[in-house]
Amino acid sequence: MTIEEGIGAGAQGRAPRPPIEIPAAAWLALTLVFVAVCLVVARGPVAVGQTTLNGLIAAGYFSLGAVGLTLVFGTLRIINFAHGDLLTLGAYLTFGLNAMGAPFWPAAAVAIALTALIALSLDYVIWAPLRRARTSTLQAMLAAIGLAMVIRFTVQFFAGSQVRGVGQDVLSSINIGPLHLGSLQALVLVVGVVASTLVGLGLAFTRLGKQIRALSDNMALAEVAGIDTARAIRVVWIVAGGLAALAGILFAAAVGSVNPNFGFFTLLSLFTAAVLGGIGNAYGALVGGLVIGLAQEWSTLFVNPRWKPVVGFAILIVVLLVLPRGIFGGSRERS
Amino acid sequence: MTFLNLDFWIGVGVIAGIYGIFVLGLQLNVGFTGIINLGQAGFMAIGAYAMGMLVVDAGWPMALAFPAAVGVAVGAGLLVGLPTLRLRADYFGIVTIAFSEIVRYVLQNASFAGGNQGVIGYDAEWRAFQSWVSPHLKPLGLDRATQAPLLIAVWAMLFLCVCGLKALQASPWGRALRAIREDEDAAAALGKNVFAFKLQSLGLAAALAAIAGFFLALNVTYLYPSEFDLSFTFFGYAALLLGGFASYAGAALGAVVLCALTEGLRFLDLPLSSGQVGSLRMILVGLMLVGLSLYRPEGLLGNRSEMQLRA
Numbered sequence: 001m002t003i004e005e006g007i008g009a010g011a012q013g014r015a016p017r018p019p020i021e022i023p024a025a026a027w028l029a030l031t032l033v034f035v036a037v038c039l040v041v042a043r044g045p046v047a048v049g050q051t052t053l054n055g056l057i058a059a060g061y062f063s064l065g066a067v068g069l070t071l072v073f074g075t076l077r078i079i080n081f082a083h084g085d086l087l088t089l090g091a092y093l094t095f096g097l098n099a100m101g102a103p104f105w106p107a108a109a110v111a112i113a114l115t116a117l118i119a120l121s122l123d124y125v126i127w128a129p130l131r132r133a134r135t136s137t138l139q140a141m142l143a144a145i146g147l148a149m150v151i152r153f154t155v156q157f158f159a160g161s162q163v164r165g166v167g168q169d170v171l172s173s174i175n176i177g178p179l180h181l182g183s184l185q186a187l188v189l190v191v192g193v194v195a196s197t198l199v200g201l202g203l204a205f206t207r208l209g210k211q212i213r214a215l216s217d218n219m220a221l222a223e224v225a226g227i228d229t230a231r232a233i234r235v236v237w238i239v240a241g242g243l244a245a246l247a248g249i250l251f252a253a254a255v256g257s258v259n260p261n262f263g264f265f266t267l268l269s270l271f272t273a274a275v276l277g278g279i280g281n282a283y284g285a286l287v288g289g290l291v292i293g294l295a296q297e298w299s300t301l302f303v304n305p306r307w308k309p310v311v312g313f314a315i316l317i318v319v320l321l322v323l324p325r326g327i328f329g330g331s332r333e334r335s
Numbered sequence: 336m337t338f339l340n341l342d343f344w345i346g347v348g349v350i351a352g353i354y355g356i357f358v359l360g361l362q363l364n365v366g367f368t369g370i371i372n373l374g375q376a377g378f379m380a381i382g383a384y385a386m387g388m389l390v391v392d393a394g395w396p397m398a399l400a401f402p403a404a405v406g407v408a409v410g411a412g413l414l415v416g417l418p419t420l421r422l423r424a425d426y427f428g429i430v431t432i433a434f435s436e437i438v439r440y441v442l443q444n445a446s447f448a449g450g451n452q453g454v455i456g457y458d459a460e461w462r463a464f465q466s467w468v469s470p471h472l473k474p475l476g477l478d479r480a481t482q483a484p485l486l487i488a489v490w491a492m493l494f495l496c497v498c499g500l501k502a503l504q505a506s507p508w509g510r511a512l513r514a515i516r517e518d519e520d521a522a523a524a525l526g527k528n529v530f531a532f533k534l535q536s537l538g539l540a541a542a543l544a545a546i547a548g549f550f551l552a553l554n555v556t557y558l559y560p561s562e563f564d565l566s567f568t569f570f571g572y573a574a575l576l577l578g579g580f581a582s583y584a585g586a587a588l589g590a591v592v593l594c595a596l597t598e599g600l601r602f603l604d605l606p607l608s609s610g611q612v613g614s615l616r617m618i619l620v621g622l623m624l625v626g627l628s629l630y631r632p633e634g635l636l637g638n639r640s641e642m643q644l645r646a
Contacts, residue, residue, distance in 0.1 A: 079425050129629055137425050138371055141626040142524040142576060144622025145569050149617050157614035241479075262345050267434065271429055310440045320426050 019215060024328045027289065031295065043301045046178045055297035056290075058186050060192015061087075063289025065266065066273035067199055068240025074216025074280030075236050075311065078127065083244055084267030085151035088260055090245025091252040092113045092155045095167065095220055097203055101197050105111040112245040119241025120234060156260040159161045182291035188254040195246060196286050203282050216280050233262050260311040265309065269296070278326025287327070345482045347598045349554050352489035354590035357567075359496050360540030360572045362586040367504065368536040369516035371424050373568055374415065374431030375544050377438040379561035382408035382545025383449055384551045391458035397460045405545040412541030413572065416534045435565060442560040453559030461553050484552075489550050496543060499585050505585070512536060566617065574580035575618045576627040580632030588636065593620070 001151045069083045093111035097106050116223045125145060130140055172183045181189075203209035214222040215232045223229050251266065252258045277284020292312060299311040319326075357379060364372040386404035387538070389395040419430045442448040448615070449455075468484040469477075477483035503509050513521040515529050524585045552558055555578045578589020605612060627634065 126625060126629065134630075135628065135632060139632045141371065141425065141428060142572055143625050143628035146621040146626075146628065149566075149569060150619030150625065153614040153617040153621065157618065161610055161614075228630055265398070265436075268429075268433055275426075285385065296564070299472065304444075306444050307440070310437055313437045313440075316433045317419075317430055318431055321421060324422065326425065 015182050018124075018242045028291070028327055032291070035298070039298060039301060043308045047301055048298075049179050051297040051301055052294065053179055053189075054182060055294035057189050057192065057293070057299060059290040060188060061250040061254065061289075062244045062273050062293050063196045063246040063286045064192065064199070064250070065270045066216070066277070066285035066289045068243045069270050070274040070277065070279055070285040071212060071216055071236050071282055072240050073274070075212070075219060075233060076127065076131070076281075078140055078144060080240075081141065081267065082122075082147040082151055083157075083240070084263040084265070085148045086115055086119060086241055086244035086263065087251060087266055088155055088258075088263030089118065089151055090248035091258060091263075092260065093245070094157055094249050095164065098167055104166075108246075108249045111249065112242045113188030116238045116242035116244035119244070120237045123233065123237045133272075137258055152260055152264055159260060161259060161261075163257050166252050168253065175311030180257075180273065184256075186255050188250045191246075192250055195243075196289075199243065200283060200286055204277060208232075208235055210266060212239070213282065216282065224334075266310075268316060269312045272319065273311055275316065275317070275319050275327055277322070281326065284326055291327075342480055345477075345480050345486050347594055348486050349482055349489055349550070351401035351591040351594035352486070352493050353547050353550045353554065354494055354571065354574055354594055355488075355493045355587040356543055356550070358578070359493075359500060359583055360547075361568075361571050361575050362580070363500060363512075363543070364536055365572075366582070366586070367509070367516060369424070369519075370420065370511045370532060370533055370536065371428040372431050372537060373428045373565075374438075375540065375571060376563045376567040377431070377435030378412055378437045378541040378544035378564060379484065379548035379551065380435075380438050380442060380475040380560070381411045381548075383526045383542075383548030383558055383563070384442060384454060385545075386549055387454035387457040387552055387558050388448070390460075391454055399551055400457075405542050406542045407532075408545030408548070409538045412538040413528045413534060416549040420530060420533045420537065423560070425476070432565065434565075435568065439560050439563055440579055447632045451557075451559060455557035455559050457558075458552040458553055458556055464484070466631075484549070486551055491621055492546060492550070493587060495545070495586055502585050506507070508532075518577075537582065540638065569624070570620055572625075574622050574629075575635045576624060577636075579636040584632065585636045589634075593623075596604045 014304070036048060036052065065087055066082070068086075069080060072078055072080050072083065089107075090111050094108045097107035097110055103109070126143060130143060135143075166184075168184055174183055174186055203213055211222070211227045211232050211237060214225065214227060215229060215236070216331050219229065248263055251262065255262075263322045269292055270289075273288035274285050276288030277292055278288070279297075292315065295315055296308045296312050298307060303311070357375060360378075361372065363518055364370050366381075382404045385407040386397070386400045389400035389403055390397055393400075408418075415431065421426055422430065451463050465484045467479070469481070472483055477502075477557060480486075504512075511522065511527050511532055514525070514527065515532055519529050548563075551562070557561065571590075574589040574593040575586055576589070577593055578585035578587070597619065600612060600616055600619075605615075607615065
């Protein structure tokens with residue numbers, strides 16, 4: 001979009017509105033509750049409770065992963081195919097540091113910082129030059145796909161392609177009535193919920209959060225309004241990289257064992273979450289992650305769990321066809 | 336193994352020819368129509384599996400199963416394109432990725448496709464034909480190379496496809512495609528049914544993928560799902576960028592060069608495990624995609640005036 005178009009779009013008087021219109025969010029909540037009740041009737045409360053719990057765990061890493069994906073798209077118009085591999089990178093940096101003697105969670109913190117730094121430096125090396133060259137959608141997509149391959153196979157080069165455990169206690173568990181939860185999974189659940197909430201609050205109330213949302217909504221307008229876009233772009237990459245790494249670590253901890261392909265194959269679920277929430281809408285991505293997490297786990301009540309990824313892909317296709325602007329209608333007039 | 340091992344290079348030639356046919360479909364979609372098809376490996380899987388299952392499960396002769404499989408793949412292309420080709424270019428790309436992955440998961444998990452064991456035993460007729468042809472290749476000195484008949488068949492098909500596509504490109508149909516690539520709205524204003532042209536382009540690309548899948552099936556002797564993962568499509572895009580957009584001969588050349596380069600890696604005698612060499616190969620392909628997008632966005636041998644893809 002050129003600057004003229006941007007100003008034109010703003011001048012047409014699209015008033016700033018709350019990021020999530022209450023009716024849409026309420027409808028969504030009602031729908032989820034309604035579906036849950038139907039499932040309870042069909043499959044009994046214990047099975048539904050267990051899958052809901054699993055869905056909430058998955059929602060943590062889907063939401064956190066999708067926020068970065070959607071912010072990068074909103075601000076830079078890049079469909080970042082390499083985003084999923086940032087999840088892989090975060091998890092494997094953690095494993096690497098862990099193997100070198102650092103305890104798991106401090107290692108995770110360092111890995112998150114490192115991944116954020118790598119995401120930022122990739123902007124200098126690849127994305128900034130592509131922006132300057134005004135590259136087409138196709139070439140940006142191909143660069144992203146290439147970058148995804150470089151990250152994934154570099155991890156695989158050093159770590160090997162085999163499945164590896166997270167090196168943590170994955171056996172101890174907590175029983176809440178009839179429900180069963182691994183203690184590591186419980187930790188993942190708590191971290192996921194807390195982090196998602198913090199991200200949401202940060203976007204809503206901090207100055208930087210507001211700037212990023214403004215940028216993601218309309219870059220040209222944000223620039224005219226005096227926002228330091230270069231700085232905001234750097235922040236977006238740091239946030240996207242850091243949250244992706246956190247999501248990857250949570251994924252690995254929740255599942256217990258991963259191989260270097262997991263991030264790339266999670267990418268489609270992250271896309272689904274981002275598109276569901278309206279691409280470019282960070283709150284939407286958080287909610288989209290919740291929906292996709294619950295939907296995939298609830299699907300196991302009816303079909304073999306090995307079809308879970310297919311359920312996710314099918315949702316992606318249906319959402320793109322039926323609701324290309326997401327549940328909340330999206331914040332921009334692009335179909 | 337020495338550098339001048341004939342069997343090895345014939346094998347590389349077969350793979351390069353298969354990729355060449357595969358990439359022609361990408362070129363038609365991306366280079367000449369402006370639709371970003373990232374699901375080409377899915378169409379190839381459908382074509383290859385349809386052929387294999389028609390021969391093994393239904394007992395069809397291969398000569399009949401092959402065109403039928405191409406038809407199935409075209410049907411899949413139309414089915415995918417009908418609801419999705421009206422989407423934005425980038426969303427269409429994502430949908431085709433999802434489609435490709437769904438195909439792979441279904442082949443992996445559904446009992447009809449043999450799961451991870453795959454499909455085997457469809458190539459008896461081809462083996463018979465191959466051993467009948469081999470002695471006749473003595474004048475060329477190729478009678479001992481078992482894969483030589485396949486090499487000749489693949490390259491003959493590649494040549495036919497390039498000629499056919501070039502002829503199509505010079506036709507009014509081809510000109511309409513390029514008009515759509517340059518400016519959809521203008522083409523529509525001139526009375527072209529943009530959607531129908533895109534759909535035909537996707538269907539034809541699916542047919543090319545199925546042809547490539549047929550030869551891949553003959554080359555590997557049994558079909559299993561992980562052969563058809565997204566990397567195959569991405570490798571194809573690297574070949575496409577290498578050869579350059581909007582040139583069929585360039586696309587075929589790109590496939591040959593990329594295959595020779597990546598297969599030739601094994602002669603470097605690196606102190607690495609075979610898994611690491613495999614990773615290195617994919618890293619190189621990835622670097623090539625990034626580097627060419629940055630420095631030669633129209634491709635190495637591409638035509639800059641032809642390629643102004645904006646979405």
